[in-house]
Amino acid sequence: MRRLILSAALPALMLGACSTMPGAQDPTEASVPVAQASMPNFPADLTPAGVAAADDHLALEAVDGAEGMAFVARSNERALATLEGDPRYEPFRQQAEAILTATDRIPAPSFLGDGIGNFWQDAINPKGIWRRTTLESYASGNTEWETLLDIDALARAEGRDWVFKGASCLPPAETRCLINLSDGGKDAVVVREFDLTTKTFVDGGFVLPEGKHRISWLDAETLLVATDFGPGTLTESGYPYIVKTLKRGQTLAQATEVYRGEAGDGGYGVSASVFRDGEGAVQAVIFNRPLDTFRSERWWWRNGEAVKLGLPGRVSIYGVMGSQLVLSPEEAWSVSNARQNGAWSDPRTVEAGTLLAVPLDALVPPREPASVEVFGTQFEIFEPTDRQSISSVAVFDDRVVVAYNDNVVGRVATFRNRGEFGWPRTDVAVPGNQAVSLGDMSRGSGRLFLSTQGFLTPPTLSLFSAEDGTLAELRSAPPKFDASTHRVEQYEATSADGTKIPYFVVMPRDLVLDGSAPTILFGYGGFQISFPPAYKPEMGKLWLENGGVFVQANIRGGGEFGPGWHQAALNGDRQRAFDDFAAVAEDLIARGITSPRHLGIYGRSNGGVLTSVSITQRPELFNAAVIESPLIDMLRYHELPAGASWIGEYGDPRIPEEAAWIADYSAYQRLSPEVDYPRVYITTNTRDDRVHPAHARKFAARLEAQGHDHLYFEDTAGGHSNDADPVANARRWARHYVYLAQQLMD
Numbered sequence: 001m002r003r004l005i006l007s008a009a010l011p012a013l014m015l016g017a018c019s020t021m022p023g024a025q026d027p028t029e030a031s032v033p034v035a036q037a038s039m040p041n042f043p044a045d046l047t048p049a050g051v052a053a054a055d056d057h058l059a060l061e062a063v064d065g066a067e068g069m070a071f072v073a074r075s076n077e078r079a080l081a082t083l084e085g086d087p088r089y090e091p092f093r094q095q096a097e098a099i100l101t102a103t104d105r106i107p108a109p110s111f112l113g114d115g116i117g118n119f120w121q122d123a124i125n126p127k128g129i130w131r132r133t134t135l136e137s138y139a140s141g142n143t144e145w146e147t148l149l150d151i152d153a154l155a156r157a158e159g160r161d162w163v164f165k166g167a168s169c170l171p172p173a174e175t176r177c178l179i180n181l182s183d184g185g186k187d188a189v190v191v192r193e194f195d196l197t198t199k200t201f202v203d204g205g206f207v208l209p210e211g212k213h214r215i216s217w218l219d220a221e222t223l224l225v226a227t228d229f230g231p232g233t234l235t236e237s238g239y240p241y242i243v244k245t246l247k248r249g250q251t252l253a254q255a256t257e258v259y260r261g262e263a264g265d266g267g268y269g270v271s272a273s274v275f276r277d278g279e280g281a282v283q284a285v286i287f288n289r290p291l292d293t294f295r296s297e298r299w300w301w302r303n304g305e306a307v308k309l310g311l312p313g314r315v316s317i318y319g320v321m322g323s324q325l326v327l328s329p330e331e332a333w334s335v336s337n338a339r340q341n342g343a344w345s346d347p348r349t350v351e352a353g354t355l356l357a358v359p360l361d362a363l364v365p366p367r368e369p370a371s372v373e374v375f376g377t378q379f380e381i382f383e384p385t386d387r388q389s390i391s392s393v394a395v396f397d398d399r400v401v402v403a404y405n406d407n408v409v410g411r412v413a414t415f416r417n418r419g420e421f422g423w424p425r426t427d428v429a430v431p432g433n434q435a436v437s438l439g440d441m442s443r444g445s446g447r448l449f450l451s452t453q454g455f456l457t458p459p460t461l462s463l464f465s466a467e468d469g470t471l472a473e474l475r476s477a478p479p480k481f482d483a484s485t486h487r488v489e490q491y492e493a494t495s496a497d498g499t500k501i502p503y504f505v506v507m508p509r510d511l512v513l514d515g516s517a518p519t520i521l522f523g524y525g526g527f528q529i530s531f532p533p534a535y536k537p538e539m540g541k542l543w544l545e546n547g548g549v550f551v552q553a554n555i556r557g558g559g560e561f562g563p564g565w566h567q568a569a570l571n572g573d574r575q576r577a578f579d580d581f582a583a584v585a586e587d588l589i590a591r592g593i594t595s596p597r598h599l600g601i602y603g604r605s606n607g608g609v610l611t612s613v614s615i616t617q618r619p620e621l622f623n624a625a626v627i628e629s630p631l632i633d634m635l636r637y638h639e640l641p642a643g644a645s646w647i648g649e650y651g652d653p654r655i656p657e658e659a660a661w662i663a664d665y666s667a668y669q670r671l672s673p674e675v676d677y678p679r680v681y682i683t684t685n686t687r688d689d690r691v692h693p694a695h696a697r698k699f700a701a702r703l704e705a706q707g708h709d710h711l712y713f714e715d716t717a718g719g720h721s722n723d724a725d726p727v728a729n730a731r732r733w734a735r736h737y738v739y740l741a742q743q744l745m746d
Contacts, residue, residue, distance in 0.1 A: 038672045038673075038674045038675075039669065039670055039671065039672050040672075040673070040706075041054055041055070041056065041668075041669060041671065041702065042054065042663075042669050042670065043635070043663070043669060046635065046653070046656065046659040046660065046663055047656075047659075048636075048639070048653065048654055051635045051636055051653070051659075051669075052636070054669070055633075055636070055698070056702075056705070057697070057698040057701045057702060060694050060697040060698050060701060061639075061640065061692070061694040061698075063686060063692075063693060063694075064686075068694075068697060071697060071701060072686070072697070072714045075700060075711075075712040075713065075714070076712075076713055076714060078711070078712075079681075079711045079712055079713040079735075080713065082711060082742075083681075083711065083713070083734075083735045083738045083739055084731075084734075084735065084738075086738045086741075086742065088737075088738050088741055089734050089735070089738050090734075092542050092733070092734035092737050092738060093730055093731055093734035094730075095538075095541050095542060096538045096541070096542065096729075096730035096731075096733040096734050097123070097726070097727055097730035099480050099537045099538050099541060099730075100538070100726035100727075100729055100730050100733075101121070101122040101123040101126075101726050101727065101730075102122075102480070103122060104477070104478050105477060106451075106459055106461050106475045106476075106477045107120055107138075107143075107475075108439070109138060109439070109440065109449055109461070109474075110439075110440040111440050111441070111442040111445075111447075112132050112169065112174055112196075113169075113172075113173055113174040113175060113196070114134075115132050115133060115134050115135065116132060116133050116134065116135055116138045117130065117131070117132045117148075117167075118130075118131055118132070118133075118145070119131075119164060119166075120145075121725075121726050122726070123726075123727065125150070125151075125152050126152065126725045126726055126727050126728075127151040127152040127155055127162065127163065127164070127724070127725065128151045128152070128164050129147050129148075129149065129150050129151065129152075130147075130148045130149040130151070130164065130167065131145040131146060131147050131148055132145070132146050132148055132196075133145050133146065135463075138474065139463075139474050147199075148194075148196060148199055149164075149179065149194065149199070151163075151164045151181075154181075160181075160183055161183055161184045161185075161717060161724075162181045162182070162183065163181070163182040163183075163184065163185045163719065163723070163724040164179075164180070164181065164182075165180035165181065165182045165187075165189050166180050167179050167180065167194070168180075168215065168216070168217065169196075169217075170217040170219075170220060171217075171276055171280040172279060172280030172444060174196070175195065175196045175197050176193060176194070176195060176196070176202070176220065177193070177194045177196060178191050178192070178193060178194070178206065178215060178217070178223075179191065179192050179193075179194045179201075182719065182724075183210065184687040184717045184718070184719065184724070185685070185687050185717060185718045185719025185720075185721065185722075185723070185724035186687050186688075186689040186719050187212055187689050187690050187719065187720065188210050188211055188212050188689055189210065189211070189212075189213065190207075190208065190209060190210050191206065191207065191208040191213060191215060192205070192206070192207050193205030193206040193207065204248075204249070205248070206223060206246070206248065208225070208227060208252070211227050211228045212227075212228075212238065212239055212240070212269065212642075213225065213226065213227040213240075214226035214227070214240060214243075214269055214270065214271035214272070215227075216271075216272050216273065216274045217274065218245065218274060218282075218285070221247060221248045222245055222246070222247055222248075223245070223246045224243055224244075224245060224246075224258070224272035224274065224285070225243070225244055225245075225246045225252070225255060226240040226241075226242060226243045226244075226269060226270045226271055226272065227240050227252065228240060229242055229244065229252055229253075229255070230253075232263065234263075235263055235264070235265050235266070235269065235644070235645075236263075236264070236638075236644045237266065237267075237268070237269075237641070237642045237643070237644040237645035238641050238642050239267070239268050239269025239270075239642065239645060240269045240270055241260065241261035241262060241263060241265050241269065241270050241289075242257060242259070242260050242261070242270065243257070243258055243259040243260075243270055243271075243272050243287060244256055244257050244258060245258055258301065258304075258306070259272070259287045259289075259299060259301070259306050261289040261290075265289060265290055265291060266290055266291055266292035266293060266644065266645060266647050266648060267290025267291065267292055267293050267294075267295075267296065267645055267648065268290060268642075268645050269290065269645075270287060270288065270289050270290070271287070271288050272285060272286070272287050272288075272301070273285070273286045273287075273288065273317070275319055275320035276443070277397055277443065278396070278397045278443040278444040278445075278446070279444065280444070283320040283322070284300060284301075284320045284325070284360060285300070285301040286298055286299065286300060286301070286309075286317065286325075287299040287300075287301060287306060288317075290645075291313065292647055292648030293527075293645060293646050293647060293648025293649045294313075294314050294330070294528075294648045294649070295313035295314055295648060296313065296315075297309075297313075298311050298315070298317065300360060300363075300364070307364050307365070308365070309325075309360070309363040309364065310363045310364070310365070311327070311329075311363060312329045312330070312331050312333050313331070314329065314330035314331045314352075314563065315327055315328065315329045315330060315331075316328045316330060316390075318355075318393040318394075318395055318400070319393070319394075319395030319400075320360075320395070321357060321395055321396075321397065321398070321400070321417060322397075323359055323360055323361065324357040324358060324359055324360070324417075325357070325358050325359075325360050325363070326355070326356070326357050326381070326393065326395050326400060327355075327356055327357075327358060328353060328354060328355050328356065328390060328393075329350060329352055329353075329354065329356070330352050330353065330528075330563035330567075331352050331563065332349050332350070332351060332352055333349065333350045333352075334347040334348070334349055334350075335347065335348060335349075335350050335379070350380070351383065352562065352563040352564060353383075353384050353389060353390065353562035353563050353564070354380060354381075354382070354383045354384070355380075355381040355382040355383075355390060355393065355400070355402060355415075356379050356380055356381060357379055357381055357417065357423075358379055380423075381400060381402075381415050381423045382402055382404075382413070382415060382423075382425070384404060384562060385406075386561065386562075387406065387407050387561055388404055388405060388406050388407075388411075388561070388562070389404060389405050389530065389559055389560060389561055389562040389565070390402060390403075390404050390562075391403045391404055391405055391410070391436075391437070391530060391532075391559075392437065392438045393438075394438050394441045394448050394466070395443075396441075396443055396446055396466050397443065397446075398416060398417050399414055399415060399416040399417060399466055399467075400414070400415050400417075401413075401414050401428075401438060401441075401448060401464070401466055402414070402415065403436050403437060403438045403450075405530055405532055405560060405561075407490075407502065408490070408502055408504075408530070408531075408532050408533075408554050408560050409432070409433055409434070409435075409532065409533070410430060410434055410435045410436025410437070410452065410532055411427075411430065411436065412427070412428040412430050412436055412438075412450065413425050413426065413427045413428060414426045414428065414466055414469060426469055428464070428469060428471060429471070430450075430452055430471075431452050431454075431457070431460075433454060433488070433533065434452045434453055434454040434457060434532075434533055435452065435453055435454065435532035435533050435534055436450065436451070436452050436532075437450070437451050437452075438450055439451060439461075446465060446466045446467045447463055447464065447465055447466065448463075448464050448466065449461060449462070449463060449464070449474075450462050450463075450464045450471065453533070453534055453535040454488070454533045454534075454535065455488050455504065455506045455533045455534065455535065455536070455550070455552075456483035456486060456487075456488060456506065456535075456540075457483075457535060458476065458477035458478065458479050458480070458535050458537075459476075459477045459535055460473060460475070460476045460477070461473075461474050461475040461476075462474055477535075480537035480538075480540060480541055481537060481540030481541040481544060481545050482545055483540065483544075485508055485509060485544070485545070486506055486507060486508055486509060486544050487506075487507065487508075487509050488504060488505070488506050488533070489504070489505045489507070490502060490503070490504050490505075491503055491505060491587065491591070492587075493553075493580075493583040493584045493586065493587035494583060494587075495556075495576065495579050495580045495583040496576075496579040496582075496583065497576065497579070499556070499568075499576075499580070501553065501554065501555055501556070501580045501583055501584060502554045502560070503551055503552060503553040503554060503584045503587075504533060504551065504552045504554075505549065505550075505551050505588075505593065506544065506549065506550040506551070507549045507550075507593065508547060508549070511549070511593070513591060513592030513593060514592060515589065515592050515593070515594055515595035515598070516594075516595065516598060517547075517548070517549045517593055517594050517598060518547070518548045518549065518594070518598045518600075518740075518741075518744035518745045519548070519549040519550075519551060519588060519593060519594035519598055519599050519600070519744070520539075520543065520548065520549070520550050520551065520600050520601070520602055520740060520744075521551045521553060521581075521584065521585060521588070521599060521600070521601045521602070522550070522551065522552050522553065522601070522602050522603065522607075523552075523553040523555050523581045523584075523601070523603055523607060523610050523611075524555075524557070524558060524603060524605075524606060524607045524610065525553075525555040525556060525557030525558055525569060525577035525580065525581065525606070525607075525610055526557045526558070526566075526569075526577070526606035526607075526609070526610075526649060527557075527566070527606060527649060528558065528559035528563065528565075528566035529558055529559055530554075530558050530559040530560045531552055531554060531558060531560070532560075533552075536550075538730075538733045538737075542733065542734070542737040543737055543740070546741070546745070547745075548740075548744075548745075549593060549594060551584070551588060553580065553581055553584040555569075555577050555580035555581050555584070555610075556568045556569040556576050556577050556580050557569035557570075557574075557576075557577040570648075570649065571649075571650065571651040571658065571661070572651065572658070572661040574650065574651075574661070574662075574665060575664070575665060577610060578610065578613050578614060578617060578665065581601075581610055581614055582614065582617070582618050582621060585599060585601075585614075585618070585621045585622070586621070589621075596620060596621050596622060596623060597623050597744075598623065598744050598745075599621065599622050599623060599624075599744070600622060600623060600624030600625060600626070600740050600743055600744050601614055601615075601622055601624070601625045601626070602625070602626040602628070602736070602740075603626075603627065603628070603630070604627075604628035604629045604630065605628075605629050605630065605631070605690075605691055605720070606631060606649075607628075607630070608627050608628060608629060608630020608631050608632060608691075608695070608696075609630065609631045609632065609634065609650075609667075611625045611626070611627045611630070612625075612627055612630060612632045612667035612668075612699060613665045613666075613667050615627075615667070615677055615678065615680060616667045616670045616671060616675075616677070617665070619675055619676065619677045619678060622678055623678045623743050623744060624678055624679070624680070624681075624739070624740055624743035624744055625678065625680040625681070626680075626681050626683070626736050626739065626740065627680055627681065627682045627683070627696070627699070628682075628683050628684070628736075629683075629684050629685065629688055629691050629696070629720055629722075630682070630684070630691065630695050630696055630699075631643075631646075631691055631695050632666075632667050632668045632695040632696065632698070632699045633666065633668040633669075633694070633695050633698055633699070634650060634653070634662045634665070634666035634667075634668070635653050635659065635662055635663060635666050635668075635669060636653070637650065637653070637695070638652065638653055638654070640692035640694055640695065641689065641692060642689070642690060643692065650662065667699065668695075668698060668699050668702065671699075671702050671703065671706055671708075672706070673706040673707060673708075677703075677708050678743065679708075679709040679710055679711065679743065680703070680710050680711070681710070681711045681712075681713075681735075681736070681739040682696045682699055682700050682710065682711070682712045682713075683696065683712070683713045683714065683715070683732075683735070683736075684696035684697070684714050684715075685714065685715045685716075685717070685718050685719060685720065685722075686714055686715070686716045686717070687716070687717055687718065687719050688719055688720045689719070689720070690719075690720040691720055693714060696712070696714070697712075697714070700712035711739065713735065715728070715732070
């Protein structure tokens, strides 16, 4: 197991009216154009000072402040009375808990030394146990597990709300591991060294205090650490920009600096990646210095010196194979080849999203990032079509395994490195119309875990041999809801600029197209994250079994069709994602699948930008919105940790031009007492240190101040990922679906 991680920033805009759709209710009947004058909290000027001056809820930004916690207590009391007082709540909670704590779930495996590791949570161990077994035992019908670390017991013994956030073990033996423990589910963790042979924390071993660390094993006595080394060593987003070697027995103050970015860097902080071959030997160490959310510099630590690599700013690195770096540029890249006579060919452009293997030596100075000279002729491994995109890559010693999406459906292929003879391809037979994901890999044995699933098909886990291409089924999850009543269709909507937007509909087989079906529309549209078909057991049990429809929109901003699909909705083009989402809603209504009265939306994190904007721009289309762990105040998001790390996605509100386009959609500033919004449900977590809870708090407070009916609930533990406790998570899902049933079914 290499790493087990649990878990993935103007003028007013008039609300546009949509065209009438034949055979459906005209959704513009309730449309109210909103002028800037009717937005009482829209800033008079868009400078940071002007935005703050117009904000009457700044006190809610103090996470544990008295005013904020009083607002939370008062709002929670009302929300819980409304949601948990509903007679559907307790059945929903029980059903969700039974699913989330079921003992017949597939234990997610990771290679761990010569065995298999797994982190497991259930009703008895809600905080979870880290355990291991052999591959033979895992594949059997009666797996025998050995407990390595009991997080429930550790939390009780130490009086801490510990949440397991993964382990990183030193190859090849993987008996020494760095355990990440979060207090309450935050992203920030305490790190402790753990010995798998004694199943105890190492006396005098590596220990790091709470922080957002970036750590890699270099050898048994040395770590590469990027962390908070004291005043002035973090970026404005709160992430590290300095890498040091930390020897066993040293304090952080004694660590030796080996690489330094700058305090003004963006993104998620500098990090060191140690790439190893199948025997565990180090092939290369690469430092990643993010310039913003997506652009980075890569530096090769060679012979004790960091050498800048001539790579494009946007690039994904998947691994090292011998002397070659396996990567995919996310922007067009000019490449030349060496002919046999030593002359260079004319440069040609490699399209964004292509998988390449490039010699590291070809990337060092004096090469320029825009044009690299590649020795050898066969550096291209896989070039997706315009309706395909790479989802994950596993790099072995002599081949790569590629999972990719083809019109948002999963496919897999292997490519063997034949040197000058190229990369012959072998397709892997996987079920059709499902998502495919690559799990943990063992480079030494040439194997990886591969899973498939669909909206109505539970996950199946298989063991894939990269060498001979065999796929052996290990586990198949039992169904958690009755899927026989529903079917899946994929449609396309036409967005405002004519772009075709695919979306999936999971609907009753006998659905009458009269617009009466209660429908949840889910979307995300950001950070190049794709959403292929996935089995959502709690949704199936609590929603589909009660006659509901579920829709998943693959809007721009995601990665479903490669880097271009994402970059089409970046920064000043963000409105395209909102237009895409509205187009899917309109298409659902036009088809008679649902109507505004029965259509609700759900989104979390970046999806909270989407849902809050959808409600403020197109309130006539929807009757419900679950807005969870959201970004909403987009004119101050960079002021709220860790918001500045996302400036590459949204833009910088401190720059006048960029503040202007953000102000065009930022839902917090654009609320109007003159608009009839649906009753929305906003929810977040006090211990969320990724997306600050003030976004949700302030939006709810402004809705309240303007007289809009809404529900607000803030949980006090769990963090952004909601992975701290499956029992608490069951309550969360029950509240979601009670609200949606109230709005769309009652």
